Amino acid sequence: MRGRDPHRSKRLWAALLSGALLCRLGVGFAGGLDKYGYPEEQAPLHVEEVPEWSEDKVSLPAYPDPNKLISVDLGASLSRYEYQIDPASLSVGHDGVVHYTLVLRSSSGARNVFFEGVRCNTHEYKTYAFGHAQGGFRRRQSPPWEPLRPSGPQAYREALARSYLCSSFWLPLKVDRILSRLRSPSEAGFDSSTGFP
Secondary structure (H helix, E strand, O other): OOOOOOOHHHHHHHHHHHHHHHHHHOOOEOOOEOOOOOEOOOOEOOOOOOOOOOOOOOOOOOOOOHHHOEEEOOOHHHOOOEEEEEEEEEEEOOOOEEEEEEEEEOOOOOEEEEEEEEEHHHOEEEEEEEEEOOOEEEEOOOOOOEEOOOOOOOHHHHHHHHHHHEOOOOOEOOHHHHHHHHHOOOOOOOEOOOEOO
16 A cells, blocks of 8 residues: 655645635636646736837928927026927827927027937937038937936936926826927916926
């Protein structure tokens, strides 16, 4: 007569308890049980894979009309330049990227034009193209995403994103909401020393 396995009853009890606990918790598994009665190590049925983020294809906008630009208040600490946005260039892609044409004008009258995008949730920006003297854009080849920085020479981009393009939770705002903030910042609650509440 074969000897009785002293561990068999322990394994059976463990399997029963595990099954009861999983039923109580409402957890379903894609597979069955292994030879000892334990659930196979597979992903639960209710877990879905998050698709990897991919950027939409970006087309360059028309070159900005200087008579239709909106001046942007980015606060006293960034008043060295005049900042302007072309409202016709504003868009929010399916990928969540806010696109815009930004014009920087110095006190001497020198002007720089950028077509850019901001990813609010990752605090990044990308410069797709620069304006040139002939009145058009020169596209960059494979431009990288770069971090928004609250200080230094690129601080105006972080201020623009924080105050006008993104919500307080760093999610992209809709175009009409962005335009409302740009056109009437004081009515929207903007303070030049503290930004939006």
